[in-house]
Amino acid sequence: MDGNLNMIGYGLAAIGPGVGIGLIFAAYINGVARQPEAQGRLQSIAILGFALAEALAIIGIALAFVL
Amino acid sequence: MNVAASAVRAEGFEAPGPSIFDLPPVFSIGAVGVTKPMLQLFLAALLVFGFFYAAARQRSMVPGKLQYAGESAYGFVRNNLGRDIIGSHDFLRFMPYLAALFFFVLINNLFATIPFIQFPTFSRAGMAYALAGLSWVVYNAVGIRKHGLFGYLKLQTVPSGVSKVMWPLLIPLEFFSNLVVRPVTLALRLFANMFAGHILLVLFSTGGLYLLQNEGIIGAIAGPLAWVMAIAVGFLEVLVQVLQAYVFALLNAMYISGALADEH
Numbered sequence A: 001m002d003g004n005l006n007m008i009g010y011g012l013a014a015i016g017p018g019v020g021i022g023l024i025f026a027a028y029i030n031g032v033a034r035q036p037e038a039q040g041r042l043q044s045i046a047i048l049g050f051a052l053a054e055a056l057a058i059i060g061i062a063l064a065f066v067l
Numbered sequence B: 001m002n003v004a005a006s007a008v009r010a011e012g013f014e015a016p017g018p019s020i021f022d023l024p025p026v027f028s029i030g031a032v033g034v035t036k037p038m039l040q041l042f043l044a045a046l047l048v049f050g051f052f053y054a055a056a057r058q059r060s061m062v063p064g065k066l067q068y069a070g071e072s073a074y075g076f077v078r079n080n081l082g083r084d085i086i087g088s089h090d091f092l093r094f095m096p097y098l099a100a101l102f103f104f105v106l107i108n109n110l111f112a113t114i115p116f117i118q119f120p121t122f123s124r125a126g127m128a129y130a131l132a133g134l135s136w137v138v139y140n141a142v143g144i145r146k147h148g149l150f151g152y153l154k155l156q157t158v159p160s161g162v163s164k165v166m167w168p169l170l171i172p173l174e175f176f177s178n179l180v181v182r183p184v185t186l187a188l189r190l191f192a193n194m195f196a197g198h199i200l201l202v203l204f205s206t207g208g209l210y211l212l213q214n215e216g217i218i219g220a221i222a223g224p225l226a227w228v229m230a231i232a233v234g235f236l237e238v239l240v241q242v243l244q245a246y247v248f249a250l251l252n253a254m255y256i257s258g259a260l261a262d263e264h
Helices: A005-013 A015-034 A036-066 B002-008 B036-057 B065-086 B092-110 B125-157 B164-214 B216-260
Strands: B027-029 B032-034
Touching: A005 A015, A005 A036, A015 A036, A036 B065, A036 B164, A036 B216, B036 B065, B036 B092, B065 B092, B065 B216, B092 B125, B092 B216, B125 B164, B125 B216, B164 B216
Parallel strands: none
Antiparallel strands: B027 B032
């Protein structure tokens, strides 16, 4: 079985954004549970935060293939 | 098809890599080979234009089915992306751009799941870079038109409420993050999601075939299981495709609203 160490590195690197995205949506669910009428405003903020955290994972996958 | 053939070779399973995205040209115009994703771009543009043209052609007070579908589709983008993000004052100017962008990206992403097409257009990085380049031009042009070149640069690079001692550190960082890296991450986000999703699907389907054909009894059990996983991943991919189209249009709206923001 052949492979590339980059992929193991990328797997490790993806832990960080994974935890981050989990925290973001945990906070979002908390906020909506406490104040359901704020869902509309919280949703776009949550998705923005998700996109920013995901950007790290994406830079990781790009580098995993480039390096 | 060449992927399936390479997976079935007896000397071992060859995991799908970036090479599965190198499709041969369907036909060539001069020296330029026209590949499947290029045709998909045109098809998606035609579909978006055709749908909204047909939906808006015969407008009536009591909408028919087609007009209703068109209105709800447009209304979703208008209310969730335009009005809520850019603000009710000047979101209408950007609605044609945002609505077209959202549905163009959405249809191109869904091509990854639609039978007989089954190739996400934006899994070729160049397509995503072009689209992100367009949005870079749009939000910068909007900001420069509103604030002037220097006002806009100040808005984007000088963070408010920070003491002047920190400016030499923060201004290059903000410049780098807001004006240089932004289009790249915008493009890479779309590209990497489509790329990784397609690789996952190909991996599970060709891997299942290989197990079934080459691994005896264990393979006869594990191969169909891999195909079940492929179907499950397929549904996950539909979710990711819709979400990425939404995120792409949402970030465009946010960048435009950031460029339009008044100085604090």
